[in-house]
Amino acid sequence: MGSLHPLLDARFSPAAFDPAREATADDVELLLEAARRAPSAGNSQPWAFVVGRRGDDVHRELVRHLAGSSARWAPDASLLVANLSHRLVEETDWEYSEFALYDLGQAVAHMTIQAQALGLAARQFRAFDRDGIAAAFAVPPHWEVTTLTAFGRPGTARGAVARRDRVDLVWVPER
Ligand SMILES: Cc1cc2nc3c(=O)[nH]c(=O)nc-3n(C[C@H](O)[C@H](O)[C@H](O)COP(=O)(O)O)c2cc1C
Numbered sequence: 001m002g003s004l005h006p007l008l009d010a011r012f013s014p015a016a017f018d019p020a021r022e023a024t025a026d027d028v029e030l031l032l033e034a035a036r037r038a039p040s041a042g043n044s045q046p047w048a049f050v051v052g053r054r055g056d057d058v059h060r061e062l063v064r065h066l067a068g069s070s071a072r073w074a075p076d077a078s079l080l081v082a083n084l085s086h087r088l089v090e091e092t093d094w095e096y097s098e099f100a101l102y103d104l105g106q107a108v109a110h111m112t113i114q115a116q117a118l119g120l121a122a123r124q125f126r127a128f129d130r131d132g133i134a135a136a137f138a139v140p141p142h143w144e145v146t147t148l149t150a151f152g153r154p155g156t157a158r159g160a161v162a163r164r165d166r167v168d169l170v171w172v173p174e175r
Contacts, residue, residue, distance in 0.1 A: 007113050007116045007117055008113070010116060011112065011113070011116050011121070011122075012121065012154075012158040012159075012161070013121070013122065013123035013124070014073075014121045014123055014152070014154035014155060014156055014158075015073060015123075015155075015156050015159070016073045016076065016154070016155030016156045017073065017074075017076040017077045017078070017121075017150060017152035017153065017154065017155045018076070018152060018153040018154070018155045019054075019076040019155075020153075021078050021120075021152050021153035022053075022054070022078060023053055023054075023078035023079045023120065023151065023152070027078075027079070027115075027118050027120065027151075028051055028053065028079065030114055030118065031079075031081075031111045031114055031115060031118075031151070032049065032051075033114075034107075034110040034111050034113070034114035035047060035049065035107040035108070035110055035111050036107075037110060038103070038106045038107040038109075038110045039103075039106065040097075040099070040103035040106070040107075041097050041098075041099035041102070041103055042097070044086075044096070044097045044099070044100070044103065045103070046085055046086035046087075046096055046097050046099075046100040046103050046104065047083070047084065047085060047086070047103065047104045047107045048084040048086070048143065049081050049082065049083060049084065050062070050081065050082035050084065050133070050137050050145075051079065051081050052079065052080045052081070053078065053079055054075075054076075054077065054078055054079070054080075058080075059079075059080050061136050061137075062080040062082060062128075062133065062148065063075045063080070064132070064136070065128050065129040065132040065133045065136065066127065066128050066129075067127035067128055067129070068127075069127045070125050070127040070128060070148075070150075073123075073150070073155075074123075074125070074148070074150045076152065076155065077123075077150035077151055077152040078120065078151055078152040078153070079120075079149075079150070079151040079152065080148060080149075080150055080151075081111075081148065081149045081151065082133055082137070082145050082147075082148050083104055083107075083108050083124075083145075083146050083147045083148065083149060084104075084139060084143050084144065084145055084146065085100045085101055085103075085104040085143065085144050085146045086100055086142065086143055087100055087101075087142060087143065087144045088141070088142040089142065090140070090142045091142075096142065101146065104146055108124060108147070108149060111149065111151075112124070112149070115151050119153065120151045120152060120153065121151070121152065121153070121154045122149050122150065122151050123149070123150045124147050124148070124149045125147065125148055125149075125150065126147055126148075128145075128148050130144075130145050133145045
């Protein structure tokens with residue numbers, strides 16, 4: 001087997017971030033551009049991002065809504081980004097796109113790899129108050145605050161992560 005791309009090979013979700021690393025405005029623009037270039041069903045682009053740089057008001061507000069677990073490590077991240085998906089057509093319960101979560105995940109994957117190229121690791125997480133963030137940033141009900149991503153220089157080395165074997169990833173129908 002050949003070698004995995006170095007950006008994929010080095011990627012991991014740090015359990016701590018370096019509180020001295022600042023993210024630049026250019027870092028933010030490049031992460032948003034990476035998301036913008038992601039494919040999406042019917043080119044629906046069902047995503048939006050709340051971007052906080054450590055030290056600004058958005059970062060401070062996002063930190064207020066972290067769960068106990070993420071509050072131990074996420075505030076040190078250079079950037080905290082809330083990942084929003086466009087789930088429903090406004091004032092109906094119709095799904096905007098059955099692929100909205102899939103598409104958002106792909107946009108965030110683009111961001112994590114662009115971040116890696118900028119020397120920033122990413123940890124995506126669900127440990128936060130979804131309703132609290134939606135209220136704080138006036139996110140309407142047809143959008144969902146799906147996940148947060150913390151970006152920053154890792155404050156820990158990569159640990160071992162148990163993963164399924166490649167052979168198990170290939171679906172074989174039972175007969
Ligand atoms: C949608 C999603 C939600 C996650 N939620 C959390 C979380 O709430 N807390 C946390 O510490 N890590 C969270 N993670 C990080 C995963 O635990 C991590 O990606 C997984 O253990 C694999 O490790 P690796 O990213 O270093 O390869 C989440 C990741 C994803 C993609």
